[in-house]
Amino acid sequence: MNEALRSLQNFLSDQIRMHGPIVPLDPPKSFTQKIMEIVDPAHPVHGLNSLNELRDYVSSTVLTPIDEDRTNAVFGEGNPSADIMLVGEAPGAEEDRTGKPFVGRAGQLLDKMLAAIDLSRQDIYIANTLKSRPPKNRNPNPDEISAHLPILYRQMSLVDPRFILCLGLVASQTLLGSHDSLTKLRQHTHSFYGATLLVTYHPAALLRNATWKRPTWEDLKQLRYLYQTK
Numbered sequence: 171m172n173e174a175l176r177s178l179q180n181f182l183s184d185q186i187r188m189h190g191p192i193v194p195l196d197p198p199k200s201f202t203q204k205i206m207e208i209v210d211p212a213h214p215v216h217g218l219n220s221l222n223e224l225r226d227y228v229s230s231t232v233l234t235p236i237d238e239d240r241t242n243a244v245f246g247e248g249n250p251s252a253d254i255m256l257v258g259e260a261p262g263a264e265e266d267r268t269g270k271p272f273v274g275r276a277g278q279l280l281d282k283m284l285a286a287i288d289l290s291r292q293d294i295y296i297a298n299t300l301k302s303r304p305p306k307n308r309n310p311n312p313d314e315i316s317a318h319l320p321i322l323y324r325q326m327s328l329v330d331p332r333f334i335l336c337l338g339l340v341a342s343q344t345l346l347g348s349h350d351s352l353t354k355l356r357q358h359t360h361s362f363y364g365a366t367l368l369v370t371y372h373p374a375a376l377l378r379n380a381t382w383k384r385p386t387w388e389d390l391k392q393l394r395y396l397y398q399t400k
Contacts (some may be wrong), residue, residue, distance in 0.1 A: 202327040204363035208379045217323040221250055224324055228301050234317040236302045242269030246297030246325055254282075254293065254397060255331035257322065258372060260300035260310050271296045276311040276373035280337075283373065283386070287394040297322060300342050315344055326365075332400065334365050335393055338372030356389060359396070366400070368393055 190332045209215060214368075214392055218224045224226035232238055247270060264274035272280050300310050300318045326334070336342040339352045345367065346360060352369065360367040370389035371382045 181318055191317045198332075199364075201364040202330050202388055205323050205327045208363075209320045209323050215320050215321050218324060219328075221246075221325065221328050224321065224328065234302075234314045236300075236304055236314060239305070240302040241266045243301045244271050244298060244303070245301055246271055246295065248291055248295035249293060250295065251327060252293065252295040252329055253332045254289070254295070254335065254393070255329055255333070256294055256335050256337060257327065257341045258296070258298045258337045259347065260298050260307075261303040262307055262374075264304070265298075266303040271298055273375070275377060279373040279376060283390060286387070287390050288359075291396075295325075296324050296332065299344055310340060315340075319344065332365055332395060333393060333397055334362055334367040335369065335389075336369045336374065342369040354383065359392070368396075 206216065214227065215224065218227055225243075228245050229243045237243070240261075244265045258272065259368075261271065262274055264277075264278070265271055271277070279345055281291065284294070300314055301321060302314075302318075304314065306309055334345070336345060342352060342355050343349060345362065346355065346369075348355060352371065355369040360369070360371075368389060371386045376383050376386060
């Protein structure tokens with residue numbers, strides 16, 4: 171044993187002479203660390219250390235003019251340590267009235283979509299890119315997205331999901347920083363700061379166009395497969 175130790179010590183000494191001292195590598199950064207690095211260090215969300223604190227901040231803070239006109243902020247809900255996080259666009263009329271995400275017809279369809287892959291709202295976490303309803307359900311403006319995006323990033327960091335499913339074009343383009351079509355974005359499984367991100371149609375879009383239900387089903391099956399195997 172002593173001879174083996176001396177041999178190892180001699181080998182290490184030779185390596186240090188040739189290459190310098192061995193410096194331990196920093197551990198890889200987690201999803202939580204990576205996602206918060208893209209938020210301005212001076213933003214107040216860095217000091218909010220729970221979903222409840224973040225919810226209170228959203229409810230009491232006007233970040234953009236649409237926040238002044240809302241009935242309720244629609245923060246998000248579900249399993250606070252879920253492996254799967256769903257991200258939509260913005261609240262609608264029913265969501266604004268109740269303060270809960272996806273509670274109208276689109277929400278009822280979303281529940282059926284989840285049930286089809288053996289999931290429920292208790293298994294996942296659901297949030298929107300915007301926490302306030304845009305007037306007349308128009309698409310969010312870029313300044314509104316910019317104002318609310320740090321909230322979503324902080325939600326993500328606190329939930330720490332392994333999988334993110336974007337519902338619709340706005341959420342998909344926003345998180346991926348892309349101008350590609352939803353059809354093109356759906357064709358790939360994306361890496362998102364260490365999490366796996368998939369893209370599919372928004373449930374409200376399926377209510378308008380039933381032909382999108384088949385590709386959405388394929389996206390959901392892909393999510394379920396990855397969830398079960400990774």
